[in-house]
Each structure stands twice: as C-alpha cells, then as structure tokens.
Amino acid sequence: MKFDTSGLESTASVFGTAGSELVDGFSAAPAFELPTTTDVSFSFVCYALRFVWEGKSQNCLWVEFDFAFWFQFDGFQKEAVQMVKPAKGTTTLAFIFKDGVIVAADSRASMGGYISSQSVKKIIEINPYMLGTMAGGAADCQFWHRNLGIKVPENNQALMAKPSLPLSLIDALSTACKIAWQSQCRLHELTNKRRISVTGASKLLANILFSYRGMGLSVGTMIAGWDETGPGLYYVDSEGGRLKGTRFSVGSGSPYAYGVLDSGYRADMSIEEAAELGRRAIYHATFRDGASGGVASVYYVGPDGWKKLSGDDVSELHYKYYPVVSTEAPEPDRMVEA
Amino acid sequence: MARYDRAITVFSPDGHLFQVEYALEAVRKGNAAVGVRGTDIVVLGVEKKSTAKLQDSRSVKKIVSLDDHVALVCAGLKADARVLVNKARIECQSYRLTVEDPVTVEYITRYIAGLQQKYTQSGGVRPFGLSTLIVGFDPHLGVPALYQTDPSGAFSAWKANATGRNSNSMREFLEKNYKETSGQETVKLAIRALLEVVESGGKNIEVAVMTKDQGLRQLEESEIDAIVAEIEAEKAAAEAAKKGPPKDS
Numbered sequence: 001m002k003f004d005t006s007g008l009e010s011t012a013s014v015f016g017t018a019g020s021e022l023v024d025g026f027s028a029a030p031a032f033e034l035p036t037t038t039d040v041s042f043s044f045v046c047y048a049l050r051f052v053w054e055g056k057s058q059n060c061l062w063v064e065f066d067f068a069f070w071f072q073f074d075g076f077q078k079e080a081v082q083m084v085k086p087a088k089g090t091t092t093l094a095f096i097f098k099d100g101v102i103v104a105a106d107s108r109a110s111m112g113g114y115i116s117s118q119s120v121k122k123i124i125e126i127n128p129y130m131l132g133t134m135a136g137g138a139a140d141c142q143f144w145h146r147n148l149g150i151k152v153p154e155n156n157q158a159l160m161a162k163p164s165l166p167l168s169l170i171d172a173l174s175t176a177c178k179i180a181w182q183s184q185c186r187l188h189e190l191t192n193k194r195r196i197s198v199t200g201a202s203k204l205l206a207n208i209l210f211s212y213r214g215m216g217l218s219v220g221t222m223i224a225g226w227d228e229t230g231p232g233l234y235y236v237d238s239e240g241g242r243l244k245g246t247r248f249s250v251g252s253g254s255p256y257a258y259g260v261l262d263s264g265y266r267a268d269m270s271i272e273e274a275a276e277l278g279r280r281a282i283y284h285a286t287f288r289d290g291a292s293g294g295v296a297s298v299y300y301v302g303p304d305g306w307k308k309l310s311g312d313d314v315s316e317l318h319y320k321y322y323p324v325v326s327t328e329a330p331e332p333d334r335m336v337e338a
Numbered sequence: 339m340a341r342y343d344r345a346i347t348v349f350s351p352d353g354h355l356f357q358v359e360y361a362l363e364a365v366r367k368g369n370a371a372v373g374v375r376g377t378d379i380v381v382l383g384v385e386k387k388s389t390a391k392l393q394d395s396r397s398v399k400k401i402v403s404l405d406d407h408v409a410l411v412c413a414g415l416k417a418d419a420r421v422l423v424n425k426a427r428i429e430c431q432s433y434r435l436t437v438e439d440p441v442t443v444e445y446i447t448r449y450i451a452g453l454q455q456k457y458t459q460s461g462g463v464r465p466f467g468l469s470t471l472i473v474g475f476d477p478h479l480g481v482p483a484l485y486q487t488d489p490s491g492a493f494s495a496w497k498a499n500a501t502g503r504n505s506n507s508m509r510e511f512l513e514k515n516y517k518e519t520s521g522q523e524t525v526k527l528a529i530r531a532l533l534e535v536v537e538s539g540g541k542n543i544e545v546a547v548m549t550k551d552q553g554l555r556q557l558e559e560s561e562i563d564a565i566v567a568e569i570e571a572e573k574a575a576a577e578a579a580k581k582g583p584p585k586d587s
Contacts, residue, residue, distance in 0.1 A: 188437070192445055200437030207436070228478045 089291030091253030092122055092133040093281055094222045094233055096246045097274045098267055100302035101224040101231045103131050104278035106253065106286050106314070107294035118294035126182055127189070128305040130201060130225030134178065135251040136218040136238070174217055181205045198225040198232030202242055210240035220250040226301050253285030253292035260284045271300055275309045283321060286314040357465055358458055361414075361489035364467035365501065368413035369400065372508055372531045373471035374498040374516075375484040376524030380473035382411045383532045383545045385503070401546040401556065405430040407475050408443055409546060409554045410450075413502030414468030414489075422466055426450050443474035447485040447493050455491025465489045469501045475550045482550075498527070504535035522565075529562070530569055538566055 092105040105122040108115060124132045184204050188196040196204075202223040209219060219238040226232070235243045235250065247265065249257040260281040269277065275298045282296040297311045350356060370385040382401050389395045403409045404426050412419040429449050433441045450470060458465045469488040476483065486501060487493040498516050500508035508531045519527055525547055536542055543566075545557045557565075 191448075192442065194442075197437065197439055200439055203436060203438050 090122060090135045090251035091249065091257050091282055091285035091289060091292040092135050092220075092222060092251055093247075093249035093254070093257045093261060093278060094133065094224045095248070095261060095265065095274075095278070096231045096233050097265075097269050099271050099274070100226060100300060101233055102274045102278045103133060103222070103224045103299045103301065103306075104282045105133050105297055106282055106292040107297065108286075108292055110291045113290075115293070120294070123297055123299055124178065124182075125306065126185055126201065126223075126225075127195065129195065129227070129301065130185075130198060130223065131299055131301060131306050132205075132224075133222045133250065134174075135220040136174075173212065173215070174219055177205075177208050177212065177217070177219070181208055184208075195227060197227040197229065198223055198234060199227075199244075201225070202234035202236050206236045206240060206242040209236060209238050213238070213240050222248050222250060224301050226303055226305070231301065249281070249285075251285075251292065253282075253289035256285040256288045257281040271302075271309075275300060279310065279312065279317065280321065283314050283317045287318065355458060355490070358490045361465040361467045362469075365414040365469045365489065366503065366505070368415070368468065368502040370500065370503045370505065370508065370532060370535050371400075371411045371413045371471055372498070372500040372512075372528050373411065373473055373484045373486075373496070374512070374519075374524050374528040374531070375473070375482050375496070377518055377520040378482065378549065379521055379524050380409075380475075380482045380484055380548050381525050381528040381545065382409060382471060382473055382548075383528045383543055384411050384413075385532065385536045386542050386544045388541065399556070400544055401554075403554045404446060404472075405434075405440060405474075406553050407440055407477060407548075407550075408446055408472065409474060409548055410470050410472045412468045412470045413505075415466070418466045418468050419470075422450060422453065422468070422470070425453060440477040442476055443472060443483040443485060444495075446474075447472050447487060451487040451491045451493035453491075454487060454489055458489070458491060471499060471501060473548060475548070480550045482548075498531075500531060507534055508532070525557075526565060526569060529565055533566070533569065538570070 089110045090106060090108070092103075094101060094103040103123055107118060107120050107122060109117040109120045122133055122135065124134060126132050181201075181204060185196050185201050188200065188204075205221065205223065209217065217238040221236050223234045223236060224232070233245060233248065235241075235245060235248045247261060249261060258281075261277065264277045264280070266273075278298045279296055282292075282298075286292045286294075286296065293314055295311050296314050296317060298309045300307050300309050369387065372383045374381045384400045386398075386400070389398065401409060401411045402423055404423065408430070410423065410426070412422070426446055426449065430441050430446060433439070433445070450472070454466050457463050466489055469486060472485045472487070474483055475481065484496050484499065485493055486496055486499050488501075498512040500512065511531050511534050512527075515527065515530070525545065529543065529545060532543055532545075541559065543562055545562055546554055547557065548554045
C-alpha cells in the first residue's frame with residue numbers, strides 16, 4: 001500500500017490527476033490543493049533572466065524551456081537570491097503584548113536611489129481580525145530592474161527593453177500570491193462556517209510561497225491576528241520559511257526597528273504604550289534607513305478585530321521626538337566701525 | 339423500472355436513483371448501530387454478531403477512530419467501510435498538515451458525505467453501501483457532536499440516531515426516551531436503545547465512549563455486562579412498580 005504523499009510534494013509541476021481519484025482510492029489528492037505554477041510565461045521569464053545574466057558573457061543565445069531545470073539550485077539561482085535578499089526596502093514590525101498585537105509599517109517604495117512612492121500600503125487587511133504585512137514584492141521588483149539595467153550593455157536597445165518583462169511578471173506573481181491567499185482564507189471561512197486561524201492562514205501562505213520558491217519572489221511577510229486561541233503572530237517568507245513568534249521586524253530598516261523595539265518592550269504595556277513603541281520604532285528606522293520613510297501606520301489587533309490607530313508622516317514625528325531646541329548662540333563680534 | 343437501475347448515472351422517470359436506494363437496502367441489512375450525544379460525552383454502540391470459535395475477535399472492531407477526537411461506526415458493507423475510513427483518515431491528517439488544526443466533526447462528515455455523493459454521480463462505479471454515524475468533539479470549543487451520513491451523500495447532525503438493522507424501532511425508542519444526559523446516563527441510554535433489537539449481553543454489543551479529555555475508549559465486556567445488569571434491574575423494578583403492591587387474595 002503506497003502512502004499518498006501528493007499533499008507533501010511541491011506542486012510546482014503539473015498533474016492532471018483529477019480523473020484518477022475515483023479509480024485508485026489511495027492516491028486521492030487531499031482537499032487542499034496548492035497552486036500550480038507552470039504558466040508558459042514563467043519559462044520565458046527564466047529564459048529572459050538567464051540570458052541577461054549569463055548571455056552577456058557568451059556569444060550564443062541558448063533557449064531554456066526546461067521546467068525541471070528551475071527547481072535545481074545551480075549557481076545562477078544562488079546568485080540571484082543573494083542579490084535580492086538585502087533589497088527589501090521597507091520597515092515593518094509586529095509584536096504581541098498582553099492585550100493583543102501591534103502591527104506597524106512605513107510606506108516608502110524605492111527603486112535603488114529613487115523614491116518611487118511615499119504612500120504604499122504595506123499592511124494588508126485580510127479579514128476583520130487578521131492583518132498581513134508585505135515587505136518586498138512590488139517594491140523589490142524595482143531592485144531587479146536596476147540590476148538588470150546595469151548588467152545590460154548600453155548599446156543594445158533590444159536588451160534594454162527586456163528587463164521590464166521579468167519585473168512585471170514578478171510583480172504580477174506576488175500580487176497573484178496575495179490574491180490567491182486571501183481567496184483561500186475566505187473559502188475556508190465559507191466552507192467551515194468559522195474563521196480561519198492565524199496558524200492556518202500563515203500555513204496557506206507559506207505553502208503558496210513555497211510552491212514559487214526559486215522563481216525570484218522576494219517577500220517577507222508577517223501574519224498577525226486574533227483567533228480562538230488568542231493573539232497570533234507568524235513570519236512567512238518567500239524561501240518558504242515560517243516562524244511563530246512574539247516579536248518580528250522585516251525589511252531593510254529592521255535592525256534599527258529591532259533596537260528600539262527590544263529595548264522598549266514590556267509584555268504588560270497598555271494599548272497606547274504599545275502603539276507608541278511601534279510608532280517610535282518605525283520612526284527611528286525611517287530616520288536611519290534611506291529605503292524606509294513616508295507614513296508610519298500603526299494597527300492594533302484585539303479580540304474584536306483590527307483597528308488602525310494612527311498614520312503619521314515620519315517627518316512630523318521627527319519634530320515630536322527631536323523637538324527643535326533653541327540654543328543660545330554667542331553673539332558674533334560685531335565689526336565696529338572704526 | 340428495471341431499465342433504470344443498471345448505470346447509476348441515470349434517473350428513473352419518477353426521479354429515483356435506484357442504485358442509491360438499493361444501497362440503502364444493503365444498509366438495512368447491516369448491523370444495528372446507535373449513537374447518542376450527551377452534554378460532555380458521546381456514545382457509539384453496535385451489534386456484534388457472534389464471532390466464530392476460531393475467529394480472532396480483536397480483528398473485527400467495528401467502532402473506529404478517525405483521529406484523536408473523532409470516531410465512526412458504519413452499518414452496511416464492511417469492505418466499503420474500510421475504504422471510506424482510510425480516505426477519511428488521510429483527509430484528517432492532510433487537514434492537520436495544511437492548517438495545523440484538527441478537523442471539526444462537521445468538516446470530516448462533510449468530506450465523507452461528499453465522497454459518498456461522488457460515487458453516485460460517476461460512471462462505472464457503484465455507491466458505497468453503508469451509512470455512518472460520526473461522533474467527536476470540536477477541537478476548540480469542546481462541544482460534542484453526532485452526525486449521520488448515508489449512501490446518497492446526505493448528512494445531518496443528530497442528538498441521537500440509529501442505523502442498520504431495525505433502526506426504526508431503535509429511533510422510535512430514542513425519540514420516546516431521549517433527554518439531555520451526561521456521563522454514565524448517556525451510555526445507559528445508548529445501550530437501552532440497542533437492547534431493544536439485540537440479544538442482551540456484553541458478548542453481543544460493542545460500545546465505545548468518547549470524552550473531550552480522554553478520547554475514544556472501548557468498553558470492556560465486563561463493563562457492558564454490568565451496565566446491562568443495571569438496566570435489567572431498573573426495568574424489573576419499573577415493571578414491579580407498575581403492577582402495584584401484590585393484591586391480597
């Protein structure tokens with residue numbers, strides 16, 4: 001009797017097993033299907049990326065439409081992942097305290113040195129009692145754009161045009177992941193007549209991201225919510241990692257945010273104190289990290305659901321934390337007319 | 339009408355699915371089974387046909403667990419039951435893997451019922467010839483639940499129900515005598531219902547109870563015998579009270 005492991009494998013390759021379910025009782029796929037990722041356009045994405053990365057050093061063009069290739073970790077993928085890793089230009093944080101969860105994020109999207117937006121919504125409202133933060137994703141695609149642009153020879157106009165193809169597909173992919181995930185959570189709620197737990201929602205997202213592993217997504221997200229077991233907080237990333245914890249910060253500004261968060265954290269804070277801590281941590285991260293800025297949003301998730309507590313422009317917060325103190329400058333010696 | 343019962347995908351002119359109805363007949367020939375839901379306990383009981391002398395009785399357990407907190411008893415074709423139970427067990431674990439939560443009783447009942455329905459709407463297969471009684475506790479709220487499914491794929495929740503042989507008499511008894519009970523009282527009610535149609539004695543009944551904390555527990559023959567004796571004593575006392583004090587002759 002062969003144990004059915006179809007639920008455990010990554011479903012990044014295609015199967016049409018719906019028909020065989022009836023005939024062979026033991027290989028029925030579990031009720032939860034993972035998304036398949038064999039869109040032909042992905043092979044083209046990979047082809048375009050590969051050409052630009054390695055084709056420059058070769059004289060010939062080779063065509064790779066081999067799906068299996070992309071699930072092996074050769075040097076190209078390692079390089080690619082390494083390049084993308086530090087690029088999540090953002091600061092997001094979340095922590096659990098006695099009354100619930102605080103979620104805070106900045107709102108800046110940067111393209112290398114260019115600030116493309118100061119008003120990006122990084123906190124996603126999944127349902128009335130659960131929030132998710134997305135670091136990377138769309139903002140990150142801009143990094144790909146910059147790097148690909150640099151590597152492409154200036155005199156080849158055709159190649160200059162190419163980078164936008166993988167970038168828009170990765171952007172579309174991370175948006176697609178987000179939508180697929182929200183739909184799955186909602187479907188769970190409808191079929192089971194009860195809300196999905198934070199554990200379940202984070203597991204669904206982790207499975208979705210895992211199935212796209214190695215395809216260039218760079219996403220670090222935190223799922224915060226309140227379910228039947230109380231407050232819950234998970235960190236999920238595009239490598240397929242998933243961690244349960246009480247304090248997380250994700251993004252390029254996270255070291256600065258962690259500093260403030262870890263030193264100011266007490267489990268027995270009130271909601272206002274906790275919100276202030278989150279706000280302050282985001283502010284300090286935006287102060288020092290160039291890729292973070294804009295508006296510091298703070299949300300609170302409690303037993304009745306989430307509530308947006310504040311959205312302050314960090315430049316105004318600056319004057320709150322570092323108020324201008326007038327210093328007595330010594331009077332300059334006056335030039336007296338002789 | 340004979341023309342309409344060969345392939346189950348075909349309706350009869352008056353709207354019957356004959357194969358499904360024949361499957362229900364198979365259920366009616368199966369062992370009597372009863373399920374009762376109490377406030378903090380659920381009880382399943384099933385008739386045990388006397389085992390042959392050389393048969394190892396341990397291999398014929400009829401009340402099976404699907405997970406730590408869900409159990410099931412079937413009436414009908416035992417081989418079909420095995421296949422269904424295996425699929426349900428895999429689904430319980432698959433659900434645990436995907437959402438890191440145990441299944442609710444309603445979810446797994448819906449899955450089993452869905453499976454039974456699928457086999458009434460496909461070519462070349464016949465329906466499962468069994469009805470199930472599924473009991474368990476909600477993993478978060480701790481509330482007990484009892485569900486029944488049948489070969490057509492319909493399912494519903496019950497406070498107490500019976501299926502298999504003579505299920506109508508058992509159900510009538512339960513309707514007359516059901517009240518919210520807990521603990522040992524629920525067990526007694528289930529056994530009393532079963533004794534309406536089954537020969538008395540621990541040898542002929544299999545009973546299992548499930549509580550939130552201790553999961554599924556099969557009752558020993560001696561325990562069942564003790565409860566049966568209690569029930570008979572109560573019955574005798576009730577009879578005597580009805581007859582009144584002996585008349586002086």
